[in-house]
Every structure is written in structure tokens, then in C-alpha cells.
Amino acid sequence: MKTEPENLARIIETVADAPTVYDALIALQEIYNVSFITYHLTATIISELDAPFVQTTYGPEWIARYLLKRYVHIDPVVQQGFLRQLPFDWREFDITPETAEFFDDARQYGVEGYGYSIPITDKAGRRAIFSINAARPTTSWDKFVADNRAEWIEVAYRVHLKAIHEIHGGKDPVPGLSTRERECLSWVARGKDHKDIALILGISEHTARSYLKSGRTKLGCATISSAAVQAVKFRLINV
Numbered sequence: 001m002k003t004e005p006e007n008l009a010r011i012i013e014t015v016a017d018a019p020t021v022y023d024a025l026i027a028l029q030e031i032y033n034v035s036f037i038t039y040h041l042t043a044t045i046i047s048e049l050d051a052p053f054v055q056t057t058y059g060p061e062w063i064a065r066y067l068l069k070r071y072v073h074i075d076p077v078v079q080q081g082f083l084r085q086l087p088f089d090w091r092e093f094d095i096t097p098e099t100a101e102f103f104d105d106a107r108q109y110g111v112e113g114y115g116y117s118i119p120i121t122d123k124a125g126r127r128a129i130f131s132i133n134a135a136r137p138t139t140s141w142d143k144f145v146a147d148n149r150a151e152w153i154e155v156a157y158r159v160h161l162k163a164i165h166e167i168h169g170g171k172d173p174v175p176g177l178s179t180r181e182r183e184c185l186s187w188v189a190r191g192k193d194h195k196d197i198a199l200i201l202g203i204s205e206h207t208a209r210s211y212l213k214s215g216r217t218k219l220g221c222a223t224i225s226s227a228a229v230q231a232v233k234f235r236l237i238n239v
Helices: 004-017 021-032 060-068 076-081 097-107 141-167 179-189 194-201 205-219 224-233
Strands: 036-041 053-056 114-121 127-134
Touching: 004 021, 004 141, 021 036, 021 053, 021 141, 036 141, 053 141, 076 114, 076 127, 114 141, 127 141, 179 194, 179 205, 179 224, 194 205, 205 224
Parallel strands: none
Antiparallel strands: 036 053, 036 127, 114 127
């Protein structure tokens, strides 16, 4: 019998070897014996591709219905999921008449009420949600989630990395900046120099310059000001 780490390694390899994110989701759906799996990236951060990226194993009839009814504005997984930091069970939602009607409609297309979602925030600040939907399992749903939750979190992030590479042709265009690098560049974007930043953050001028230089280098920019502009473009900082 395989040990849990070996099993997780096999699943991660399956995700990596799948031709596309969609193929990875299909494989995961079979591995975990669930009804549907969805991956939803809120934005890609790169100009013309800066739009939501969604891959799902839901049937085409439900996808068409979802789009036609504009359910994205009602769906609590989307509406609340991108605001949350921790994984959540769909049973946590406060059911309003509107969401009750949404879930009733979804059931007509095979979408059951048991679901678990994992919010993802990567080093570039991108937000995504990985969701699993299942009919009532043969064993307890709570036990099913407890047995697989830690594994799903790791798998969700691997799917996210695969999506970023798929969208951008195999290379992530957004560098990972440290918290301090982001802070320093955000103050540059507000018109502050390294002396001001050192005073604001309570660090030495030398340290402030070092963070600005490393952030500029990671962003591939010739000047600090252009690095700040690039960081804003990539949504690494807010101004």
C-alpha cells in the first residue's frame, strides 16, 4: 500500500503531466471520485489576457445556463470565495432566497449541494479558487473532507501553477516580490524617495535602497520609477 506522501506525489505528477488544466481537472475528478471540479482565476494580470480564466468539468448545459442567467453575480462560491483566505465548506453560506433559487436550478443539472473550495493567493497577489463538488458521499462528507483537505490544498496550488504556465506559454511573467520590496515600490509610486521611505518604514536608507534595487532587478526595469510603474501594472502594489 502506498503511503500518503507517495500518493500525493503521484497525484501531483498526474497534474503536471496532463496536457491542459482541463485534463488535469478531469483526472482529479476521477482520482477523488467526485462529481465536478472547477478552477477559477480572477485575472491573469497581463494586458490583453487580463480576464478571468475558468476551467471546469461541469456539463455544457449547466455552463450555458450559468452564463445565460449571469449566475456569476449570485454564485456564493465566487462572490464570497475571492474575499476569503481559508478553505471553506459550501454549507457555511447564508442561504438567501436568491442563492436558494440558484442552487435549486443547479441541482437540475447535476450540481449537488456538497462542495468545498480552496482560495489561492500566489506570490504575485493573483487570486483563484479551486472547488470540488460532490453528491452525497457513501461515507460522511465531513470525514471525506477531513481525510483529503490537506492534500487538496497542495493539489489546488499545483493546478494554479499549471494554469499560469498554460496562459502565459510556459513562463510566469510576474516576479515574486517580498513584502518590503512591495512596500518600498508602493511609496515610490506615491512620489517618495529612499530617504522618505526609510523614515516611513523605520529602516535605514541603505536598506531602503537595497529593497528598491532588488525589486527593480526582479521586474527587469532600468529605473526605480519604471519598476514602480511595472509593479502597478502587474497589480503587485496598489496606489
